[in-house]
Structure formats: C-alpha cells, structure tokens
Amino acid sequence: MNRPLADEIRPRTLDEVVGQTHLLAPGAVLRRIIESGTNANMVFYGPSGTGKTTVANLIAQRTNRTLYRLNATTASLQDIKGIIADVGTLMAPGGVLLYLDEIQYFNKKQQQSLLEFMENGKITLIASTTENPYFYIYSALLSRSTVFEFKQVPPEEVERAVLRGLEIEGHRLGLEINWEKEVPLQIATACGGDVRKAINAVELLCQSAIPENGKLKLTSEDALQVAQRSAMRYDKDGDAHYDILSALQKSIRGSDPDAAVHYLARLLEAGDLLSPCRRLLVIAAEDIGLAYPQAIVITKACVDAAVQLGLPEARLPLAEAAVLLATAPKSNSAHNAIIAAMEDVAHGKTGEIPRQLQNVHADTTGFDNRQNYKYPHNYPNHWVEQQYLPDAIRGARYYEYADNKTEQAARRYWEEIKGKR
Template identity: 40%
Template sequence: MAFKTPLADKIRPQELDQVVGQPELLKPGQPLRQIIDQHVNIPLLLWGPPGTGKTTLAKIIAKQYNYPFESFNASTDNKAKLTEQINLHPYDSFVLLIDEIHRMTKTLQDFLLPYLENGHIMLIGSTTENPIMSIVPAIRSRSQIFEFKSLSESDIIIMLQRAVDEVYQLDKEQIEPEALKLIAISADGDLRIGLNTLETLHAIEPNKLTVDNVKKFAQQQHFNYDKKATKHYDYLAAYSDSMAGSDTDAALYYLTILLKNDDLPSVVRRLREIPYTYIGLANPQQVTQIVVAANQAEKVGMPKAKYPLMFATMLMCISPKSGSFDEAWELLDEDTKHPNEHPMPRGLRDMHYKHSEEITGGGLIDSPFQSPKQIAKQNYMPKGLEGKRYYYPKDNANEKKLGDQYLKLHKYIYEQDYKK
C-alpha cells in the first residue's frame, strides 16, 4: 500500500513566483532573489519559525540551478549518510538541505567544510534558531544569512484557497465565508499547520467546509487560545511579564504551557535575554545563574530541560528587579541621534594609524594606569554633554552599593558632583 502524500507536499510551490510571504527576501531586486536569479553557488542559512517556506525555497533553488537535491537532518542523521549523499554526486554540484543545522556536530561541520569551499555542495541550512547565536563560525562565516518571518493570514489564505481549488476542487457553495480565514488565524503564521488543519477537516467532511467545523476543530488544537490565535506570542508575553512582575506561580504556569507545546527554543531565548533587562545590576550573580541554566536546558533537551528552566524561572521571579538599563537607554538614545553635534575629546580618537597624533590628536589623553588610583582626572564626555548623567540606581541593596561607587568615581574624575 502506497503512502499518502500530505497536502503540504501536493500544494508545495514549484517556482519562486508561487511562493507566498518573505517579500523583503524574494521580490525581484532583493538580495536573496538576486542570488537565486544569478545562480550564485554560496552557502545559505535560512532561519525563522516553522512553516514559513525554508524547505520549499531550498527545493526551488535546486530546481532552478538544475542541481540534484539531497536532504539531511542534523538531529537524526550521521556521517555515513552524509558520505553516501556526497558519493551519489561525485562530479556534480548539488544542493544539500540541512534541517536543524544548529544541532550539527562539530565533527560533521569540519567534514563538510572542504566541500563548501570547492562548491561541490551548495549548503542550505534551515533552522529556527538565530545562526549568530547557534551556528559555529566555521560555517557561519562562509554563508549568507537570511531571516524568514511568520506568514501573514492573507499569505496562508492564498495557499489554502489554492489547495481547495486544485486538490479538493470544492466550489464556493461548499465553503462557508470566513472558514479559510479562521484556519489561517489558527495557524498563527505557520502554513504547515494551516494546510494540516484543512487536510484533516476535509477528511472528516469531504464535501463542505464550515465555520462551525473549523471552530470545533481549532478549539482542540495547539494551546486552546482565543479566536485571534496569537497564542504563541501571547503566552511568551505572559511568561515574560509574570517574571518581570515577580509572580513565581504565574510564570511557572505559563512556562509549563510553553514546554508542553514544544516551545523550548523560545523559552531559552527569553531566559538568555530578560535577566539583563529585568534584573541587571540589581543582582548580577543571579543573572549569570539564570543564563547558565538556560544554556544547560538547551543542551539536555526535554523532558529533563524542565528542571533548569524551572530553576531559572523562579530565580527570575524571586530576584530583586531593576529597570535602570531601559531608563538609561532612553536618555542615551536621545543624545546619540546626532553624534556629529557632540565631538569627542581629541585624545580619545584612534591612534593606530600613521600620523594619527598630528592629524586628530589621537592617543594624547592621559593614561589612567599611570595616574593615582589608576584613574585619570580628565574629561571623557563629548562636547555639550560634559557632566551629563545617564544611570540612576534603583532602590535595591546591590544597586545602592554600585550607585555610591558610580557617584564617587564621577566626583573623583571631574572633581565635582553631577550637574543637577
């Protein structure tokens, strides 16, 4: 008995002009589109949420370049399979799609590098993780990186309508108004979810598609969120806001929902970022502990990852908070809009080129390491901003201590208090 071809494969675009979404990448004249149109053989790293067209684009590139296509999963496949794929094409360049490339071992990456260098393999790496954070420099430095965005509801509706017309051949009388729109909303930017939902509903009721059936089915899927189905981002926001608000129980509840719905990567990303935003100088040691726990969770994966993530979440909630970085940034953002209006002291300019001292005065500033207490009493601020203050410590024990030192250093360097 032959396997049934999924709807997502039946309706998969075969040409660039059939692809929906990603206009900032694939419209004529855009960098990625130019690479494809000119058949440039260069490794590509495509990152973004699932169901946004990364695999589809890799297959279209292979077709347009007239290259053989091979697929490799970095989570489950091994060196033997990679070697076999290379040996299948001993004299020809071919497209190699590596899914979940952020999980590729260093050994495999090293093995792959010579084939990337000589153009034998046109690598297309697909990942939901930011390559800047998750791909080792050896691969990253040889690749062009492009970010894929979640699809809009209108993008998904186009593909759903195409499936209804070309695969299921339903007419307008068999489809209730708004039914496709509700499927697109519940897909939340992931075309694969939308097509899978349509496929299931058609299997249940082949001759009609009703709003009521879509609602009943959608309520049993994903997170059981509200009709608008901004589920993924709503729960992430609730998780972050609960930690900012120091509500441990609420944060653990939202964490559990996210993990039960396989969103470990988003949780890890949040826990790498928000400790610096919400805690910062109020408790630097716990910031480090939280980030270490998040990294450990990523290494061990689910289900064991829940323990370091619960640990990190509780530390986030229980720790004293500080919003001093955001406040400082607002002040800095305003003063740096027109940096040419505030020239820096000449002595701070670069001195690592010939005649820099004569041209700009670079390097003529006093060395702090040859001064008493290794602190030079001289102006570092740009013209017009002398004595400007950006950091205002919050009311917690650690920042009070750091704040006192901050004020003492300013007074020592400039021999006066901050301007009022």
C-alpha cells in the same frame, strides 16, 4: 494513495510562495540570487512551515547540480561521506547541491566534514534551522554561508494558501466545497504563521466533513476544533520559549499589563508553569526592585500559590503578579549595583577586608587583639562613620539612588543622618 495536501500544494514558482516578501519580492536579494543561478552557500533560519524547504527545492530546479537531501535528526557522518564520495563522479559530475534540514542537530565534527568541499565549490550547501544559527552552527561553516531569516507568515498571506488548498481538495474529493465566510481567515489566523499547519488543517477539515447532496459544508465551529492550539509555537529548549519569556519581562519592564498577561497566557497555554514563576521572581527583583520592595514578597506569595494550585487555577495568582509588576514603579538600581560590584570582583579588584570588619575569631591569634570595630547600634541614629570597603577600592560607588519615591526618601534620610558629624 493520495499525496498529503501540503505536498501537492507546494509552490512551483517563487511567485506562488506566500509570505517572505522581504526575501522573495521582485528585486529582493534572495530572489536575485536564485534567478541568477548563483551557487551560494546559504542558511535558512526561521520557524517551521514558512517556506524554507520550498525555496530550497526551487533553487534546486535552477541548478545543474545533483540534489541530495539530508535531515540532521536522522543522518550520520557516514551519510555525509557517501555524498562526498559521489562528488566528481558520474553520480554528480557538476558537483552537489546538498539540502541539509535541521542542521542544528549536527555536531561540530559532522559540520566540519563539509568545510573542505564547500571551500573548493564541489558542494553547495543550503541548510535550514528553526534555531538561532549563531548559537548552533559552527562558526567556520557560517563564515562561508549567507544567513537568510524566514519569518512567520501573516494571516492574510496564509489565507491565500488556504483558499488554494480548499480548491485543490475539492478537486481531489470530487465534491463542491462551501464554507462559512470566516473559515479561511480563521484557519489562517490559528496556524500561527505556519503555512503547513494551515494546509494540514484544511485537509483534515475537508476529510472530516459529512457530504450532503454532493457538497461539503465547512463550518466555523469545525474549523475552530481542527485548528485549536495550532497557533502555539513552543519548545522548552528552543528559541520560542526564550522569546516568550523575554517578551514577558520586557512588557512588564515597559509597564504594559496587557502585553504582560498575553505572554503569560502563551506560556500557561503551553502547559509551562515553572518558567513564568521563575521569571516573575526575577522581574520583581531586577525591574521593580527598591521602587516597591514589597513587590517581591507579593510575587513570591503568588508563585507559591500557583505551584500549590497547579494549572489551570495557577493562572489567577500569576496574572495578579504580572499585572502588579507591570503597573508598579520601576527601579533597577540594586541590579546595576550588584552587576558593577561583580565586574570589579571578576577583574580582581578586591583587596584585604578591613581589620575592623574581620570575624572576631581573628583576635585570638595573638598578633593583634584590637579590632576597633564600631558597633553602629551604640551610636545616635544607629550609624557611625567607618571604612567598610577594602583599601584597594576605597571610595568605589556601585549603588546610585533611583528617582522613585521610596529610594529618594531613603536618600534624604541618610543624607540627613550622615550629614551630622
């Protein structure tokens, strides 16, 4: 049975690794560490298919330590104890190099079981994760390790691997392979920076092509079918999900409607309807706010329509909301006001509610029936001066008028009225 092409094409030297030049280029820190043979505990963080396992294998080749591999999705505490039991024996006389894939799936106790042996140098740990290690990895383990971030591989780098994969697959099939000019870059672009996905697409494309006169012809249309949707990196509980939502909000806050609809499209293409609905409502209140108070009303109508329509039609009202919010004037004055007020409350800056603001039933206690509340609607311009904040924070300022037309109009209105004594 043939090995998977992605396994057969795996680089055997650092120079064959595509991408990650910030880590592996001549003179880069990680490359110097690997070439020196230093036994350092490391955490490789980044998307799948970017070379984490490959680099770990290359490190293993340069050490005289026994290599153990565990995947945290299936490994148990007993597996760790079994590895530790081999330390110092004939099974691992020079110590253990442990490659632990998907470490984020290990609980705190499982991670802690490695600490003593990492401390005394009997275990050198290389852990990989697709999630932010500072959220998922025990701090004591992180303090003994160096984190290296692997990034999505750019299409021009992935194309090198695709061309190499096409060459190897031709040898394996014993056929000459021809392809339309745009096919390699098309596959490289569609994989979303995941080299493994690109190589799997190459293998599937070649195996599905029909030989003619001892040759295979790969077409752009077939490549598109094989690679479709493969560029999507999305996990509702993973970093990619929150990265896209963050990019959506920051694009709208930055008044870029093109970027806004791009990130909205990525969410909808992944079949996620509720997340963008909730985030657009947040944006309307947090980033547009009082500069255009109708924005949240319109956004709510668009969200309601989207939920009622469902996908794919939901894309239309949500796109309308995203473009509206991106092109609307911006104000975070209400956001800043509530944050400041909640900080005071959280720190105990409250005080007793002024007597005149207390509920009217307080007058029935018999201690004091003179509430002295002034009803603003009984006064000119529906306003009268009286104290509203507790004595403890009297004079506190949480809200500041922002410099947009709507809030400046409100400021002028109230300055005129409150200026009349």
